Amino acid sequence: MSGSRFGKNFTMTTWGESHGPGVGAVVDGCPAGVALSLRDLQKDMERRRPGASPFSTQRKEKDEVRILSGVFHGKTTGTPISLLIENLDQRSEDYDELSQIYRPGHADYTYDQKYGIRDYRGGGRASGRETAARVAAGAVAKAFLRELRVQVQAYTVAIGNTRVDRARVDLAEAAENPFYMPDKLAYEQAKAEAENAIQEGDSLGGVVECLVSGLKSGVGEPVIEKLQAVLGMAIFSIGAVKGLEFGAGFSAAEKKGSENNDAMLVENGRLIKQSNHAGGSYGGISDGSALIFRAAFKPTPSIAKTQQTINSQRENVRISVKGRHDPLIVPRAVVVVEAMAAAALADLILQSLSSRLDVIQKIYGEGILCSS
Amino acid sequence: MSGSRFGKNFTMTTWGESHGPGVGAVVDGCPAGVALSLRDLQKDMERRRPGASPFSTQRKEKDEVRILSGVFHGKTTGTPISLLIENLDQRSEDYDELSQIYRPGHADYTYDQKYGIRDYRGGGRASGRETAARVAAGAVAKAFLRELRVQVQAYTVAIGNTRVDRARVDLAEAAENPFYMPDKLAYEQAKAEAENAIQEGDSLGGVVECLVSGLKSGVGEPVIEKLQAVLGMAIFSIGAVKGLEFGAGFSAAEKKGSENNDAMLVENGRLIKQSNHAGGSYGGISDGSALIFRAAFKPTPSIAKTQQTINSQRENVRISVKGRHDPLIVPRAVVVVEAMAAAALADLILQSLSSRLDVIQKIYGEGILCSS
Amino acid sequence: MSGSRFGKNFTMTTWGESHGPGVGAVVDGCPAGVALSLRDLQKDMERRRPGASPFSTQRKEKDEVRILSGVFHGKTTGTPISLLIENLDQRSEDYDELSQIYRPGHADYTYDQKYGIRDYRGGGRASGRETAARVAAGAVAKAFLRELRVQVQAYTVAIGNTRVDRARVDLAEAAENPFYMPDKLAYEQAKAEAENAIQEGDSLGGVVECLVSGLKSGVGEPVIEKLQAVLGMAIFSIGAVKGLEFGAGFSAAEKKGSENNDAMLVENGRLIKQSNHAGGSYGGISDGSALIFRAAFKPTPSIAKTQQTINSQRENVRISVKGRHDPLIVPRAVVVVEAMAAAALADLILQSLSSRLDVIQKIYGEGILCSS
């Protein structure tokens, strides 16, 4: 049943398999008048492009996005934006032997159970390749958010057992290393840890943090479609994400109310919070402060190390996953987190436009939708 | 904008404020023929009922649910099930002084920002009272799941700084203490910690774990509407939830692929997993093993201790929250977690019915929808 | 599966059976700040109330609506508005004999086929009584539209074989007769035709026209969610509606392009259309002129005249429908058409708020959603 669309107002519907003609997305609901160029899209595509570093798959894909609709003279027209990324470097033969084997930690078995048929080549629809479409669609969401001066920045705070040192964190540094870590020393250490894992034919996971600044208050719906609920849907829809926390997150559970509450005060007429344990929202609605969350990624399940598993005939077999895989998925996942966060925020910002009659009268009354 | 409905197939739409005439929910999409009695609903209502222990608010509510539609001769008819719970013990006057004050950690400020008007009595729509409607609706979801032999059980694994000892965990024990902790010693310790907090006019948070057994494989949609994404939406829609993790969760990020992958093997024709770090799903689809997740709750923000905050005139004020509040929200949240998990599973199970043509032909062809 | 909700932004979910405790609706998505009083609701309830004239069922229902949530100090708060109408005058015994019989023209047979169980009392969920909930919810939509100066007025243009004479039409007259016909002579004639039908134990159908004025241009989405498509969904969701046409409707199919096109011209800077065959929209989007459509209602299927039908044992039986029925459904359907049209327009107006970046920047930028 239909399950490939994200969003209600600003929506993205992704399609495509790892070894089909291509992957893509249709963005439906982007307002008219947003400046959008291929460069905006390509910049983000480059950040998740495979083959960029020794720590990612060696599959070579240029990942050039084509905009097939919805943009005219450099601006969005309010109609659906169709994005296409062709698959160029496919080596399906790598996967023929896997057509009958269920790789541990992969969706091979569950797809067969659910559908009775699957495109086994490179993981088909379950491949990380699908996220290329999300990144392209997410770049459209970011272009919209940029017009509202909302910034979404994700970066890596942990790889394997290496964590960044909060005292050393410098977000500018994140752009300077292939792991997107905002702490140079932590990067060096993580690099060594990663090299060892690769040596052993193994893989590592990690944690991505995302900071949203410039978001005004009033975004997010109370009760069900809370800001963190919609972000929860968005971030947990990324394969390999096993955990998500906002603000103080799990550590808030160990605090007392008096420690965890964020005291508010006014200084020279400016509203200030003495802390932001909530991570930017109360009752599911943004309060105008920074929105912050962290997503935990499991290590890549595709490893060269020999593992125990079964095949479709339900026989025990041993497997060493060949093909071209990412020993580290986290660095390439950083931009995917940004993409899904941006889509969720774009969706909720549009939704928040209809919260108040006075606002609606302002628009509708001022004849911005003007009567003939 | 519309944001009070959960689900696409099995849906619940909740309504109501803390100090209005009542709270309720409309369950639309429950299949016809499910045995449903008031006792099923009341059993769960009792678990979140206020005033049941010294650790919860002293507000006295009988929380009797009325079924206003959708059930005939003890079975659901396939039409919407309207559930009503009247508010009986309201003390609005407790809140008049709060009409102008923004309580720290509460949604008072954000509601005013979003709507420009709010029912400040007892937190209005943002009150934990709203969860009474979810518990009633969730009991309908559980009644449906019961017919498919799917069980959803939540329990407390941490209160403040007290955690259960996995070696001592006995799920049967969870029903024996008011904290729903499956570890008697941990409960005693948590009780002491809670008593201290109450003494200090403070509050505690904690962690709720949820175990779903009997769920077959093939439930959950790949890519966007993944099992954990829909559960992420459901669980993060519960106020006070700041974190969520599936299976190994955040600890998976520190493991290597070879450690984190769940090896599969066949023993006497039976499929077995040597571990369940994934927590029951791959690629967003259930694999037939136990589904397990944990939700972190922040401590109740309403505390007697004096705090710094502001009022609607943006003046600095100090506040000691009176009224009747829960020093511990976790014990009453356990059944709310079950309710939202059950609703999410009911929704995805219905969705999974249309995955395969052979299944559809079986139903449609067998004339279960029979032609005249 | 869930099918009792109308709308995406401004939504109504109705519930309830003819002989259960009551019927009702939850309106989710009404903006905050709309002035709403019980009188607004009661005024419309009165228009569809049974027992008001010899031409409608003699079932006596006061149809008093209770607002259970979402309104505070006379204004909507932006949270769900729960509406309850109790069923008072039930005579279920009238229907016991019908529990096994499938009445011609009714949904008895199809409900049994679909659900395998049905509340047969008074038609259960398929009863016209369900529209009481729509009228209450529609009155909320109208209250919102009133704030934007959009008026929705429906009236009867045909009863049986009597049609109004366009030359004599005076919309003010529609409020003066129980058939809501804007032509006094046509009403007198229709009254005679109706009296004959009642004499014969028969029933009549008719046509309701709806005029929407004050609607600005830009409402309605192109391609799928066109203004007439969403209205099509809304109006065809009313039981007994068998046809719907906009503007020139079916007669447009017989015209030439040069006759049917609506020429536009500017007179003293004012945009004027020389005709409105389109009925107020092009490409699914309102153009700021009057929106007009007509809905055809079949005659009430419940008649005293003896008819041929079958029972649930698939035996041939003859039936004369007792109970209290409407020989004329059209007069009471007029306000239901208004209710569904208002809901559709409220939904699309909210949707149209996010069409343009410049509008969004205006709201979002002006700090109407203001940053702390």
Place this chain on the structure above:
Amino acid sequence: MSGSRFGKNFTMTTWGESHGPGVGAVVDGCPAGVALSLRDLQKDMERRRPGASPFSTQRKEKDEVRILSGVFHGKTTGTPISLLIENLDQRSEDYDELSQIYRPGHADYTYDQKYGIRDYRGGGRASGRETAARVAAGAVAKAFLRELRVQVQAYTVAIGNTRVDRARVDLAEAAENPFYMPDKLAYEQAKAEAENAIQEGDSLGGVVECLVSGLKSGVGEPVIEKLQAVLGMAIFSIGAVKGLEFGAGFSAAEKKGSENNDAMLVENGRLIKQSNHAGGSYGGISDGSALIFRAAFKPTPSIAKTQQTINSQRENVRISVKGRHDPLIVPRAVVVVEAMAAAALADLILQSLSSRLDVIQKIYGEGILCSS
């Protein structure tokens, strides 16, 4: 805001402008295992292809569909099916002069009002070209329906003032003439009427009827998502449709209940209806008999005849629409009606799978979704 998707379970999202790189659709929700070939799609594409007869636009498009995802080894995989049709024969220069003019009967003015920007080339998104994507997506829906032995056939019953004679109707004949009229004499007469219109630089409208056979009972949701309501949304989403009626339609409004009710009886154990004025559904649910409806199309607004209109500077201008247009839109619309009807039925059939617990237990219990 997002308005380009049709359906909830079986969904199609269309994209593309008349003079962009192409048009297409993503079908999300088609069950796995449906046999689908390019031939299935191409067969329908051919029926709406431009340039096929002197009565349609002379724009030359091969309209070859590419399936970019969701099909593996000739069967659907349950994942999104992306369909692409490139635009080959564009003559944008034909439209440059129209960039500032609002053509009568077109969406030029309303798009400018709604979006403040529009791709004016060939009508952009509002062009009939968009229906190419619907026909391709509809062919997927038909392939699914074919597996359930449900047939959808549309044909022309009126062109301008020429109507088919019911006594002469032979559905096989509809395939034999370019107007898809099931009455040879009516076709000859319509052809003459069309030739005159073309001579005069004018255009004609008409009526398309659609017959659905093989649909079992129980399809369609009661109350809001009625069979005719969802079809109403689907058919009114087709540009140029001004009216829609089911079964007896508008004529039912003139009948008495005793004339309009469809008597049921059992003959040799077979259920029979003595008439089908309802057109195949009661209470919004199919009854297993033939589903029948008619859609009225207005004449093509693009005509060579000189017309009065305005430009974007709000000046009065006269226009004779050049470019390549269809003097008759109806013949090419026939397959579009089939496409949207098929999509609506596929959507509701999937929805109907979750109506009954006994059915669900059958599927879920039989281990078709099998437990590990």
